[in-house]
Every structure is written in structure tokens, then in C-alpha cells.
Amino acid sequence: MAVSFVAPGPCGVAVRDRLKHLTAQDERVLRAVGAHQGALASGDLKARCADGLDHSAETWAARKRELTALSSSRIAGAITKATHDQWALARRCQAAYIQNLATGVKTLRHRLSLPIGQKGTKRAAGGYRSKNEWFRKSRRVAMLEARHAAAVDERRAGRVRVVRGGKRLLNTRHHLSEARLTEGEWRERWEAERWFLAADGESGKRFGNETIRVTPDGEVSIKLPAPLAHLANARHGRYILTARIGFAHRGAEWADRIEANRAVAYRIHLDTDRGRWYLTASWQRSVVQTIPLETARARGMIGVDTNADHFAAYRLDRHGNPVGEPHRFDYDLSGTTTHRDAQIRHALTRLINWAVRVGVAAIGIEDLDFTAEKTRDKHGRRKRFRQLISGMPTARLKARLVSMAAEHGLSVVAVDPAYTSLWGAQHWQKPLATPHRKMSRHDAAGIAIGRRALGHAVRRRTAPPPHDRSDRAGYRTVQAGPGDRGREGTRPLTTDRPPGGPSPSGKRKREPSASKTVRDAPSTQQWVQDLLMCTG
Incomplete structure (x- = not known):
């Protein structure tokens, strides 16, 4: 049995609010910025996948310098960080895929080794039911072994398979009728998922973020990349949206952070089903000490x-x-x-x-x-x-x-x-x-x-004492600890001599009684048992 433990608390917080009353110009700017930075993120991910296991700090710095010339240093840092997170996620998924294939091969090999028709147990499957099924499974295990070998080779070479926008949405393109989508609707979703409208926070900067800035009164402004600086409507290449943000949930905590210029990360995305724009704010919290x-x-x-x-x-x-x-x-x-x-x-x-x-x-x-x-x-x-x-x-x-x-x-x-x-x-x-x-x-x-x-056993009671003890076997248990009040223990002696031994005076206390003599009265001593002793 694994030891029970207290799960660690959350290390981050995320809240979301809708960007309401956006003008047509606001939406055009958001779409242009998202498409431009999304193209940069796609190119950076391609370069990171090409590096494979040869990735180093030098290659990271080179990619960031190339992106800085096309956007800004902060946007380049956010894109490269997101790329590394996506590549690491793909590696973890690849490891899980290899483990899944190995489990399937092991199970198939075990069942193929058993006689046809042999019944299984609760812990292991039996043989296959017919020769036809055995034949088909023998072909399947060969296919899984080939896939496993190919996946292991790719992992050793550092190759991963990543789709910006999601593999499921990509495959939906070939099943539009089943998804009840038109080609235009699918294209809109695909482009929106591949946009990049996010910025990491930075402590010490104004309101905790220089790229996407949200003021305490809810004003949202975006630092435009260099090729789109002509779209700015404020100084220093910034564009101020007409929408105002007011987080209903955790609004006070968010306001305390930005007023103290502590880091807050933002992400803007479009819900294509509803046609609504949303802004998500997230920040890290101090590590919560779990109680003993x-x-x-x-x-x-x-x-x-x-x-x-x-x-x-x-x-x-x-x-x-x-x-x-x-x-x-x-x-x-x-x-x-x-x-x-x-x-x-x-x-x-x-x-x-x-x-x-x-x-x-x-x-x-x-x-x-x-x-x-x-x-x-x-x-x-x-x-x-x-x-x-x-x-x-x-x-x-x-x-x-x-x-x-x-x-x-x-x-x-x-x-x-x-x-x-x-x-x-x-x-x-x-x-x-x-x-x-x-x-x-x-x-x-x-x-x-x-x-x-x-920390208790699942059973309600432990086994009764064995027959070689003085209180003999029965319904009494030995579950209470030695320091608990009212615990069960051996009964005290009812006479002044040990069982089977002579009295201290060497004489019998009572002569043999005649027949039909009145027997000793029942003991008036009461044995109190704590109710807590019945359970562990």
C-alpha cells in the first residue's frame, strides 16, 4: 500500500472576463496582431522541432534575436517560452504513447502464449477463444511492435509531432459533415486557434505587464509589434481598446497585484462559436504550505x-x-x-x-x-x-x-x-x-x-485473541492502543492466589460443600468498555 499524503495546494490563479463593446477597428487590430504573432510562433516551433535534442542556450538566444526584430523582445520571450512548453508536452505525450504500446504488446504476447480457450483469472486474461482470433491478434502484435520500434527511434532522435491548433481540429477538416461545420466555419476556428495573443508578466514593470497592460480602472492596451506599429492609437506604439475589464471573481486580489506592479500574465482569445472576445489574467501564488x-x-x-x-x-x-x-x-x-x-x-x-x-x-x-x-x-x-x-x-x-x-x-x-x-x-x-x-x-x-x-485499517475489528491467552477467544478485540482509557486487557485476579496455586496460608478457604449448597453470588464488578474500542 502506498502511504497516504496531503496533496499540495494550487500554485497559480487564472480569472477571465469578456471584452465587451469592441469596435470594428478593435477587432481588426486584434486579428492582425494575433495572425502576425501566430505566424512567428509557428516558425519558432518548427525551428525548435528541427533542433531536437541539440537544443541549447545558444540556439534559444539565436531564435529569440530573430523574433525580436519582427516583434519586440518581450513578445519574442513569450513566444519562445510557449514553444518550449509545447515541445516538452509533446515529449511527455510521446513517452505515454510508447508506454501504452509496450503494455499492449505485453498483454498480447501473454495471451498468445496460452492455449486457445483457456480461461483467465481476475488478475490476468486467458487465451483467445478461437484460432481465427489468435491469428488476427498475432498480426496485431506485429503491427504494435513495429509502431513501438518507430516511436522509440523517434524519441531517441528527439523528433516529436506537434500541431499548432490541435490535431483533433485538424482532422475535423476531413469530416465537416459529421462535425456540422462548413469550410468557412472550420477555417475561422483553425485560424483563431493558431493566433498568438499572450504576454507573460514581469514584476517591477508598470501594472505587472508591459506588452498587454490593464490599468486598475479596466483600460486594456496592447504593445503592437514593429510591422504593425502604424495601427497604434496611443504613444509608444500602443493600441488602447474601447472595452473595459472588471474581474468579478478575485478582482480585489488582481487589483492588489497590479497596483504593486507584480507580474500578471494575460491572454486574449476569440470564442468563434459565440463571436466573443475574452481576456484571461493569471499569476503565480506563493507556495502554500500543506498542513501536517x-x-x-x-x-x-x-x-x-x-x-x-x-x-x-x-x-x-x-x-x-x-x-x-x-x-x-x-x-x-x-x-x-x-x-x-x-x-x-x-x-x-x-x-x-x-x-x-x-x-x-x-x-x-x-x-x-x-x-x-x-x-x-x-x-x-x-x-x-x-x-x-x-x-x-x-x-x-x-x-x-x-x-x-x-x-x-x-x-x-x-x-x-x-x-x-x-x-x-x-x-x-x-x-x-x-x-x-x-x-x-x-x-x-x-x-x-x-x-x-x-490511518486506520479498513476492517471494523481485528482478529480476537488466540486460544493460548488467559481471556480465551471470543468477540473481544485487541484494537485499542495501550494508552487509551477503558482499553481491553487481561482481567484482574478474583482471588488472592494465582490460578491453580495454593492460598497464602496454605489452607483451603472453604471446605468442600455438601450437595445442593447455595452457589456463590454473581460478581457485582462491572466491566466498562469504551465505545471507541469497537472500531480502529
Whole structure:
């Protein structure tokens, strides 16, 4: 089992507002600047991909000097930084692709080595059902091995495959009827995605950014690149937009930063579906010190089981005892990415609000990662299961939960997801079910997750003492610690001599009684057992 840990807090903030009441001239300038800088970014990305593993500080400086002559030093720095981030992302995706291919080849090789028709187990798949299927899979493993070898060669050579604007949008060009788009609509989206209207912040400069500047009263101005300086309507080659910005969310925090001339990065983009322009402001926050794990456990925990359509949550006190009733927070992951993202945010908002009301300090979740589970070769014909795990946004969910919980003073404790559903159903589902409370397997898994986050075992009780102890085997457990009050222990002696030994005087205290003699009265001593000892 992996050790539970407190997830680190968010390190950045991003807020967005709409650029309203733009004039036709404003839109023409924004489109011209975006297209010009987008072309520079495409050329810089091509040069970076050509460098491959031979990239160095000298080549970076040379590319930046070439871009500075066509724009400005700050714009050149922003473009080269974005290029390096995109190239690094492509390298990470390439590594994941190679790992996925290797997993598929390993699974296929294992199943091909088994006799046809051999049944599998819970941990490993069996042989293929027929000779025809075995033949087709033998051809598929050869294809995957060829792809794996080609991908490994490309990685060693430093070659990556990157599409500015996105591979999915590029492939949509060949399926316009299915996407319900015309060629003109697709072209507009494609050009808008390839624009570059962004600028990194710089501390010490006026309002934290010299390229895209936003004043405290909401005035937005852009430093135009050298070839477009004739479009300026203000001094020093700047263009001032007619729109005014006023961030409703985190507006006070944003205003404090720009008035102190602290760095704030901006990005302007066009939503082609709505025909609206937006400005996004982002900045880094000081590293939030995560609280110790014991402090997070002090006021109890809420265990959350993540499922395909809902969160199953249960509150536990600091001793691991379930409190109250199970809670369920539903969401729908069908539809577009925007819809799924909104559903996740809404469910997390309800979960966090409930956690604040009950007064806990932390939320326990599973540290899920389905990266190696999505290959079709591992799960065979289980297409619905593959779609299920592929549709669960585990990485985005964890990032959103950590950032949203931090705003309410809550910590997130990540635990090992192994056997939480199995052991939760085995030890908690039936004992907590009543005529008025129906416990599902997911509710019981939430209890298992919460107990693991609190540092307790999932089981409600430990095994009873063995037969060689004085109190013999039975329902009593040895779960309480040695320092707990009312803990279970060996019973004190009821006589003044050890069991089986003679009395101190050497004489019997009582002569053998005759038949039908009144027996000793039951002991009046009461044994008090703390209720907390019944659980770990």
C-alpha cells in the first residue's frame, strides 16, 4: 500500500472576463496582431522541432534575436517560452504513447502464449477463444511492435509531432459533415486557434505587464509589434481598446497585484462559436504550505469514492467511525468537454459546501490513474469498461478539487485506491444497512477511503485473541492502543492466589460443600468498555 499524503495546494490563479463593446477597428487590430504573432510562433516551433535534442542556450538566444526584430523582445520571450512548453508536452505525450504500446504488446504476447480457450483469472486474461482470433491478434502484435520500434527511434532522435491548433481540429477538416461545420466555419476556428495573443508578466514593470497592460480602472492596451506599429492609437506604439475589464471573481486580489506592479500574465482569445472576445489574467501564488497529515485528521474526514456518474461520500470522525448518512453528488460526463467540465465543477462545489458545513478539515480521495488501463488490448472485448475508465477525468478532477478546496481552507488527502471497493463492501456495507438506510457498494468504499486517509485499517475489528491467552477467544478485540482509557486487557485476579496455586496460608478457604449448597453470588464488578474500542 502506498502511504497516504496531503496533496499540495494550487500554485497559480487564472480569472477571465469578456471584452465587451469592441469596435470594428478593435477587432481588426486584434486579428492582425494575433495572425502576425501566430505566424512567428509557428516558425519558432518548427525551428525548435528541427533542433531536437541539440537544443541549447545558444540556439534559444539565436531564435529569440530573430523574433525580436519582427516583434519586440518581450513578445519574442513569450513566444519562445510557449514553444518550449509545447515541445516538452509533446515529449511527455510521446513517452505515454510508447508506454501504452509496450503494455499492449505485453498483454498480447501473454495471451498468445496460452492455449486457445483457456480461461483467465481476475488478475490476468486467458487465451483467445478461437484460432481465427489468435491469428488476427498475432498480426496485431506485429503491427504494435513495429509502431513501438518507430516511436522509440523517434524519441531517441528527439523528433516529436506537434500541431499548432490541435490535431483533433485538424482532422475535423476531413469530416465537416459529421462535425456540422462548413469550410468557412472550420477555417475561422483553425485560424483563431493558431493566433498568438499572450504576454507573460514581469514584476517591477508598470501594472505587472508591459506588452498587454490593464490599468486598475479596466483600460486594456496592447504593445503592437514593429510591422504593425502604424495601427497604434496611443504613444509608444500602443493600441488602447474601447472595452473595459472588471474581474468579478478575485478582482480585489488582481487589483492588489497590479497596483504593486507584480507580474500578471494575460491572454486574449476569440470564442468563434459565440463571436466573443475574452481576456484571461493569471499569476503565480506563493507556495502554500500543506498542513501536517495529523492536523488534517484531527477533525475527522470525508471519504469520497469517485465513480463514472457520481461521488459517493461519507463523513467519519477522527476515530474512523461513520457519522450520519451517506451522501451522493451526481454528474453527467456525456456531451462536450465544456459540459463535462461544468458538471465536475458543480458536483465538487456541492461536496465542498457540505464538508464546510459539517466542520471537517480534509477530504480523502483515491489517487487514481488510468494511464496504463486504457489500452484495448488489456481489456479485450470489454468496450464499455474501456469507455468508462477513459471518460473519467481523474487528473482534471484532482486538480480542480485541490484548487477549490484550498479556497475554503480544506486539505485533500490522497490514498492508495487498492481494494477500497472490495474491502468496503465486505466490512461496511451490510453492518450499516438498515430498513431506513440503503448502503451501496460505493458508499461503503467511501468509508474505506476515509479510514485509510485517517490511518486506520479498513476492517471494523481485528482478529480476537488466540486460544493460548488467559481471556480465551471470543468477540473481544485487541484494537485499542495501550494508552487509551477503558482499553481491553487481561482481567484482574478474583482471588488472592494465582490460578491453580495454593492460598497464602496454605489452607483451603472453604471446605468442600455438601450437595445442593447455595452457589456463590454473581460478581457485582462491572466491566466498562469504551465505545471507541469497537472500531480502529
